[in-house]
Amino acid sequence: MEKYNIIPMGDNCIIAEVLKDLGIRKCSYPFDWITHVNYFKATNICYNFEIVEKLMQDKFDINDFLGNAFTNGTKIYNNIWFPHDNEENTEETMNKYKRRFERLREDISNKKNIFIFLTRHYVIKEPAFDKIVEQILSYNKDNKIIYIYGSAHDYMHKQKYKVCVAYQYLFYDVKKLTCDMKYDYEYYRPLVKTYISDLFAKLKVGERNQIKGGI
8 A cells, every 4th residue: 555645634633643643644735634613513524525626627716715714813714623723824824725735636636545534423424425435536546535433324334335445433422522622632533543553554464355445
């Protein structure tokens, strides 16, 4: 799998953070550190892929993505929250995201990619997930997907995903959340890290029969 480039798609910073900790993350992409403002009841995954499609069709405008998030005092625009960015320098932030989107377009156009994303509580409906799969494969038929989810997706076992999707249900207990996010940081994120570490270790030694999906 060394020939594959890895692109985190969100829907929050867990994936980019884990990839960085494991030494797998080689560069920054636009969706690394953003999330939906209501991140347990909603997701920005489908929105992120809509942005990618606009990017690849030359219909993307950075102003439509950032909006007034860094001038309205909230770091929020179009229900997307940019919690890790510095709102004090709007020009610097805009240029940073421009570079990330340029890199994303270049890598999607010229590399085989693994798109990896996670939802803690939100369930992506089957038609929406099918649209994501179709989109990813349209860029390169050898592209792959890793999807981790905290609420059951009953359709994920279907044969149509075997060729390109590795999936894992890691239950997320929203009831255990506290105001300091202790459950999220001390239990769930290490759980995700262990799964991703084990998955890439298996991929590296070619143990494909041990991995759900055909990745």
